[in-house]
Amino acid sequence: MNDTFLKACRGEKVDHTPVWLMRQAGRYLKEYQEVRSKVDFLTLCKTPELAAKVTIQPVDILGVDAAILFSDILIPVEAMGMHLEFSEKKGPVLGEPVRSKSGADKLIIPDTEDSMPFVLEAIAILRQELRGRVPLIGFSGAPFTLATYIIEGGSSKNFINTKKMMYQNRGLFEGLMDKITATVIEYLSAQIQAGAQAVQLFDSWAGILSPYDYEEIIFPYVKAAIKALRKFGVPVIYFVNDCAGLIKIIRKSGADVIGVDWRVDIEDAVKKLGKKVSVQGNLDPCVLFAPREHIEDRVQDILNKAFPARGHIFNLGHGILPETPTENAIAMVEAVHRLSR
Amino acid sequence: MNDTFLKACRGEKVDHTPVWLMRQAGRYLKEYQEVRSKVDFLTLCKTPELAAKVTIQPVDILGVDAAILFSDILIPVEAMGMHLEFSEKKGPVLGEPVRSKSGADKLIIPDTEDSMPFVLEAIAILRQELRGRVPLIGFSGAPFTLATYIIEGGSSKNFINTKKMMYQNRGLFEGLMDKITATVIEYLSAQIQAGAQAVQLFDSWAGILSPYDYEEIIFPYVKAAIKALRKFGVPVIYFVNDCAGLIKIIRKSGADVIGVDWRVDIEDAVKKLGKKVSVQGNLDPCVLFAPREHIEDRVQDILNKAFPARGHIFNLGHGILPETPTENAIAMVEAVHRLSR
Numbered sequence: 108m109n110d111t112f113l114k115a116c117r118g119e120k121v122d123h124t125p126v127w128l129m130r131q132a133g134r135y136l137k138e139y140q141e142v143r144s145k146v147d148f149l150t151l152c153k154t155p156e157l158a159a160k161v162t163i164q165p166v167d168i169l170g171v172d173a174a175i176l177f178s179d180i181l182i183p184v185e186a187m188g189m190h191l192e193f194s195e196k197k198g199p200v201l202g203e204p205v206r207s208k209s210g211a212d213k214l215i216i217p218d219t220e221d222s223m224p225f226v227l228e229a230i231a232i233l234r235q236e237l238r239g240r241v242p243l244i245g246f247s248g249a250p251f252t253l254a255t256y257i258i259e260g261g262s263s264k265n266f267i268n269t270k271k272m273m274y275q276n277r278g279l280f281e282g283l284m285d286k287i288t289a290t291v292i293e294y295l296s297a298q299i300q301a302g303a304q305a306v307q308l309f310d311s312w313a314g315i316l317s318p319y320d321y322e323e324i325i326f327p328y329v330k331a332a333i334k335a336l337r338k339f340g341v342p343v344i345y346f347v348n349d350c351a352g353l354i355k356i357i358r359k360s361g362a363d364v365i366g367v368d369w370r371v372d373i374e375d376a377v378k379k380l381g382k383k384v385s386v387q388g389n390l391d392p393c394v395l396f397a398p399r400e401h402i403e404d405r406v407q408d409i410l411n412k413a414f415p416a417r418g419h420i421f422n423l424g425h426g427i428l429p430e431t432p433t434e435n436a437i438a439m440v441e442a443v444h445r446l447s448r
Numbered sequence: 449m450n451d452t453f454l455k456a457c458r459g460e461k462v463d464h465t466p467v468w469l470m471r472q473a474g475r476y477l478k479e480y481q482e483v484r485s486k487v488d489f490l491t492l493c494k495t496p497e498l499a500a501k502v503t504i505q506p507v508d509i510l511g512v513d514a515a516i517l518f519s520d521i522l523i524p525v526e527a528m529g530m531h532l533e534f535s536e537k538k539g540p541v542l543g544e545p546v547r548s549k550s551g552a553d554k555l556i557i558p559d560t561e562d563s564m565p566f567v568l569e570a571i572a573i574l575r576q577e578l579r580g581r582v583p584l585i586g587f588s589g590a591p592f593t594l595a596t597y598i599i600e601g602g603s604s605k606n607f608i609n610t611k612k613m614m615y616q617n618r619g620l621f622e623g624l625m626d627k628i629t630a631t632v633i634e635y636l637s638a639q640i641q642a643g644a645q646a647v648q649l650f651d652s653w654a655g656i657l658s659p660y661d662y663e664e665i666i667f668p669y670v671k672a673a674i675k676a677l678r679k680f681g682v683p684v685i686y687f688v689n690d691c692a693g694l695i696k697i698i699r700k701s702g703a704d705v706i707g708v709d710w711r712v713d714i715e716d717a718v719k720k721l722g723k724k725v726s727v728q729g730n731l732d733p734c735v736l737f738a739p740r741e742h743i744e745d746r747v748q749d750i751l752n753k754a755f756p757a758r759g760h761i762f763n764l765g766h767g768i769l770p771e772t773p774t775e776n777a778i779a780m781v782e783a784v785h786r787l788s789r
Contacts, residue, residue, distance in 0.1 A: 265734065267734060267769065270734035270737065271737045274734070274738035274742060275737065316732075317710045317711060319746070319749065351694075352692030352711045370659070370693045370694075371659075372693055391611070391658045392606075393606065393612070394611075394615065396615055397616065401615060408660065428606060
């Protein structure tokens with residue numbers, strides 16, 4: 108059994124640096140596209156056998172050291188009571204954005220077993236099919252990131268509605284964050300109890316905040332969620348996209364592992380994070396469009412710079428892009444293994 | 449004559465912190481909208497009297513300490529030979545993206561007096577009409593930012609084409625950057641000779657690069673442009689959006705002033721930048737949607753944190769948003785002046 112990933116999360120000795128890729132189950136794999144051509148995106152997320160199938164594909168094809176449950180961060184938002192659709196062009200489109208107390212009051216804190224049983228079933232299938240080959244990571248959007256979708260009603264450019272609510276109606280915003288945080292805790296606790304061996308909180312949009320607002324308004328919810336989840340004894344990874352200005356704050360999150368995006372100088376991040384957490388990251392996903400030798404150079408550079416960390420899990424600094432040549436992703440994983448031994 | 453802005457750029461003593469706002473001439477002002485309702489955006493840029501008129505509006509209405517020429521960063525790109533259009537929905541749309549040697553060869557290094565005389569005429573009018581009331585800032589996109597538009601053909605999400613060229617065809621990319629850098633130098637030199645009393649290089653998209661790529665591939669062009677411009681003896685401001693991970697590199701740019709976005713902890717930035725440069729920034733533009741007291745608190749916080757800098761020019765961390773209530777922008781300027789005295 109390959110438990111290199113779990114060991115690196117805990118800062119234990121490993122014989123090679125473990126690696127997985129954010130969005131490793133995805134469109135850049137023709138095997139994924141084959142499955143996806145037969146069902147729409149949400150059906151794929153909600154059919155345990157299919158979700159499990161695409162989750163395992165990158166373990167077989169790339170040789171990564173961890174599997175991550177195939178799902179979408181908006182699944183629990185739908186379960187909270189918002190209508191969810193995926194448009195090929197615009198991405199996720201949610202029903203009526205929540206911008207008032209009456210809107211927020213309508214949202215519920217869903218019970219995962221009741222309203223998202225397919226997630227727990229997929230985890231059960233995966234644990235059986237993986238047979239300990241590699242650990243399985245569960246995940247959820249972090250509270251603020253889910254809040255932006257709920258308030259904006261989808262993706263956004265400047266997140267004006269979210270920030271307006273933060274600044275103009277703090278009580279409403281905090282009430283919403285309370286509900287979302289409770290949802291995230293329930294959802295990840297259920298994933299862990301169903302068999303997830305680590306969990307990652309994706310804070311894809313926290314990087315749009317000033318350090319002031321992040322620390323003052325958002326960070327208490329992050330810490331509360333992580334504290335509740337660490338009780339289960341599995342590693343908690345906290346990934347924040349565009350986090351270069353936030354690292355000094357994030358180090359106090361309580362997570363076992365901090366995931367950083369590619370805009371961060373990982374040498375600098377490791378210094379700031381100190382010896383109590385492991386680090387995950389952070390190759391620019393676009394480097395996978397470069398020639399093989401260049402990819403190797405960049406892998407080596409990141410391995411060197413992250414070396415002083417308590418533990419290092421190699422990853423991209425953001426999700427792998429759909430246009431990525433699969434053979435380059437394979438070469439990257441191979442290079443991480445070879446160069447870190 | 450109010451030369452507080454120029455003094456702060458040079459790190460000289462001032463009796464209050466000078467302030468201006470990126471995109472201060474713009475849609476959030478009804479006086480701007482009145483002018484704009486009669487002509488399209490490009491005509492406004494290219495009609496010296498009108499460009500001068502909207503440039504002065506925020507000096508009168510907000511009481512800012514500097515005027516910045518109203519124009520668009522793609523004006524010199526059009527002069528290099530690319531077709532340029534503005535769509536209300538999609539923003540700038542350029543003709544055939546440049547992705548080959550033949551495409552790059554077709555671009556010219558334009559002479560500003562020949563191909564963009566309207567810019568120089570607007571500056572001449574402005575110097576006369578401002579009569580030294582406040583200094584006039586000229587500007588240009590920085591080389592990499594202009595390159596992204598030229599290679600992507602407009603705005604982009606992941607800048608895959610730009611990075612592909614950087615990684616797969618370094619010679620082509622560098623040839624293009626040479627040409628763009630020469631254009632930027634010519635363009636800003638002409639603005640200075642026409643009367644611009646400071647210039648700002650906007651690197652709106654350099655923040656999408658890893659520190660590794662930024663330092664290795666892009667930074668030499670930044671330094672070359674700044675070095676050429678500093679010969680004229682007017683302050684050079686270098687603003688990089690999303691620069692939290694790049695500050696340790698940027699400090700060596702040679703610019704008189706480094707402008708930072710709102711995601712940066714300005715206290716941290718000031719420490720890293722040292723005593724040889726002034727700092728500009730960095731209120732989140734969305735804070736202008738907050739109640740008056742909150743705006744004041746945030747102004748005070750930034751003034752305190754930037755205080756140890758050689759000089760501080762207060763600004764937003766990015767362009768003011770079209771939806772901003774004008775009275776809040778006025779209140780912000782007033783608060784900067786009052787609280788910094």
